Amino acid sequence: MNKVYNFSAGPAILPHEVLKQAQHELLNWQDTGASVMELSHRGKEFDACAIEATQDLRDLLAVPANYKILFCQGGARGQFAAVPMNLLGNKTTADYINSGYWSQCAAEEAQKYCTVNELHIRTEHDGKVGLKPMSEWNLNKEAAFIHYCPNETIDGVAIFNDPTFAKDKVVVADLSSSILSQPIDVSRYGVIYAGAQKNIGPSGLTIVIVREDLLGKASRITPSIFDYQIMAKYDSMFNTPPTFAWYMSGLVFKWLKQLGGVEKMHELNQAKAQLLYKAIDQSDFYRNNISVANRSIMNVSFMSPGEELDKRFVELAKQENIIGIKGHRIAGGMRASIYNAMDLDGVKALIAFMQEFERTHG
Amino acid sequence: MNKVYNFSAGPAILPHEVLKQAQHELLNWQDTGASVMELSHRGKEFDACAIEATQDLRDLLAVPANYKILFCQGGARGQFAAVPMNLLGNKTTADYINSGYWSQCAAEEAQKYCTVNELHIRTEHDGKVGLKPMSEWNLNKEAAFIHYCPNETIDGVAIFNDPTFAKDKVVVADLSSSILSQPIDVSRYGVIYAGAQKNIGPSGLTIVIVREDLLGKASRITPSIFDYQIMAKYDSMFNTPPTFAWYMSGLVFKWLKQLGGVEKMHELNQAKAQLLYKAIDQSDFYRNNISVANRSIMNVSFMSPGEELDKRFVELAKQENIIGIKGHRIAGGMRASIYNAMDLDGVKALIAFMQEFERTHG
Incomplete structure (x- = not known):
C-alpha cells in the first residue's frame, strides 16, 4: 500500500527503521533463539539491553549523575498520584500550574494527597490562548513542589524555557508529549516524567527522571511500584518491567543518537x-x-x-x-x-x- | 539456528504462531499502513481489537456477566496495593494466606493499608513441602477479604481446587502463573488478577477480573489507575493502556480457543x-x-x-x-x-x- 502518514497524538508514529529492526529480530533476538519479549528481565541479555537504553537516554538528555532514570508502569496518570506520594514529605501543600487539560487532571489527582494550590496561567487576548510567563506565577512558600506540564497535548499550548525559579524550588514536569523534542537543562528539575507513547516507544512504559536527594520521602501509603526509592534501588526491576517497551525505547534512543x-x-x-x-x-x-x-x-x-x-x-x-x-x-x-x-x-x-x-x- | 526451548518463569515463552503473526503484521496491521503499537487506543481499529480480546478471555474462562475484565498496568506487585485499597471498604482487616514468597509479598504490601491476619499454610513432612487444605484455614470473621496465591511460581507449590468457602466470603486470588492453565469457577472468586507475562502475553499488562458488587469501595487515597471502578467505567482506557501487550494477549487468546x-x-x-x-x-x-x-x-x-x-x-x-x-x-x-x-x-x-x-x- 502507499505510505501512510500517521499524526496520532499517542500511541504515535515510531521510526520506520526501528519497526523494521524489531520485525527482523522479533523471533530471534541477539541469537538467543527467542523473542526479546520471551526472555527473563533478570537474564544477562535483557539486563544489558536495559542498561544500554538507560545510558543512551542519559546521554541524549545530558542527565546529570545525581539523577536516577526509572522505567515504570502506569503512565502519566499513574505519576499524577506518585508525585505527591513521593515528594510531599512532611509538607501538606503543593503548587499546581494549570495550563490546560492534563495539568488540571494532575492537580485533581493530587487533591487526594495534599492541599493543591492551583495556579491558572492560561490567558486569552483577541481570541488567542497564551500562557503567563514563569515570572508571573504566584508560588506558595509552603509548597513541597511545583508541578507543571510544558506541552499540553490536546490543544498544543506550550512553554519552551526551562524553569527559572530559585534552585531550592522542587520543579516537577510532565514531559509526556515533549520529552526528547528539544534540549533541556535537567538540573533545573526535581522530577521529570513522561509516558513513552509519544516520543519514546510503545505505550505501557513511563520514564521518570528523579534527583537523588528527593528519594526516600515516600509516604507510607505509597504502593511499592510507585515508590521512587524502591524503583531506583532495584534498577526499575522491583517488579517485572514492560520489557518489550523498554527494548523498543532503546532502539528509538539509538535512532535519535544516530540522527x-x-x-x-x-x-x-x-x-x-x-x-x-x-x-x-x-x-x-x-x-x-x-x-x-x-x-x-x-x-x-x-x-x-x-x-x-x-x-x-x-x-x-x-x-x-x-x-x-x-x-x-x-x-x-x-x-x-x-x-x-x-x-x-x-x-x-x-x-x-x-x-x-x-x-x-x- | 536449532530450536530453542525456553523454560523462563516470566517473561516467558509465547506461542510460535502468535509471534509469527505479530512479526508478519508488525508494520502494517489490518491494512492501516501502521503498526498496531502506533495507533490510537481510541481509534476504531484498536477498540475492536480490545473488545474482541476481552470477549475471548471471557469465553475462555467462562467469566460470568456480573464480572468486569480489566486490562491494567503495574503487575501483580501493583495489585498487592490495589486489592486492599479497593476492597477494604469500612473494614480494617484482611486474611492473607501465606503459601510462599509471592503470597508473603502481597501480605507485606497490604500492611500499609490494613491489619493483616496472616495464615501460614505451608507444612513439611519428611522433607516435603505441602499446603494445608482450605478446610483448615482459620479465617477471620472481620476480614474484608481472603487473599491467596494458588500457584507459587518460585518453588512450584500449588492449590488446584477453587475456593470452597461460604459464598459471602470475598476471595482474592493471584493467578499470575496459573491463569488459563486449567478451568476455574470464576463465580467462587471476588477478584482474580494476573500479570500477563507467564500465560498470557508480554510483560507490562495485568489482567483483573472483578465482581461488579465489589466496585465503588476504593479508599480516597487510591491512585485512579488502580481504582477498579474507574478502570471499569472507562473500559480500561481511563489512561493509555499498553496497547501492544493487549493486542498480543488477544492473539494468544485466539490461539488458545483454536487449540x-x-x-x-x-x-x-x-x-x-x-x-x-x-x-x-x-x-x-x-x-x-x-x-x-x-x-x-x-x-x-x-x-x-x-x-x-x-x-x-x-x-x-x-x-x-x-x-x-x-x-x-x-x-x-x-x-x-x-x-x-x-x-x-x-x-x-x-x-x-x-x-x-x-x-x-x-
Missing part, C-alpha cells in the same frame, strides 16, 4: 512546526488559536470554518493515507502530532492535502 | 507435568521437594545433588538450547516453567538432557 541527538531533532521539529503553522496562518480557511509564543512544536491544532467541514476533512484525509488527524474530543477540529518520528515529508503531505481540501471546500 | 480452550490446555499441562515429575522421581540424581498433591503443573522445581552441579546443569543446558532453566535466586536449583506455550516436545527435550546430564555427571 544527531536532541539538538538536531529540535531543529527538525522547529522546521516542521513552522512550515505547518505558516500554512495555517497564510490561509483564510484554517485557524489555530494559540498565541505564537506558546505554539507547541509537537501538537499542532487547527480548525476549518465549521464542524461539518472538520469531519469531512478527517474522512477525506484518511482516504489520502493521512491518519490520526482528528482533534481530541474536548477540543474538536484537527490536530497534527508531529513527534520526532514524523519527517518533513509527512508534514508537506499534510499541507498539500490541506491546500487541496481548502480549494475544493473553501 | 480447544482451557480444558484441552489442562489435559496437555497435566501430561507435561506428569512426564517431568516422573522423570525426577524415577531418578536418584534429581529431586523435587513438593508433596505430590501440591506439585505445580506450571513451575516444576528440581535439584541435582549439589550447587556446583546445578550450576553446571544450567550452563550445559544452555549449550543444548535449553534456556531459562535456572531456579529463582532464593530457591536455587533448577526450575522448568511449562506454561501453555511450552509443548510436550519441549518437555521431552528437557528430560532427554536431564538423563544425559545424569549419565555424565551422576
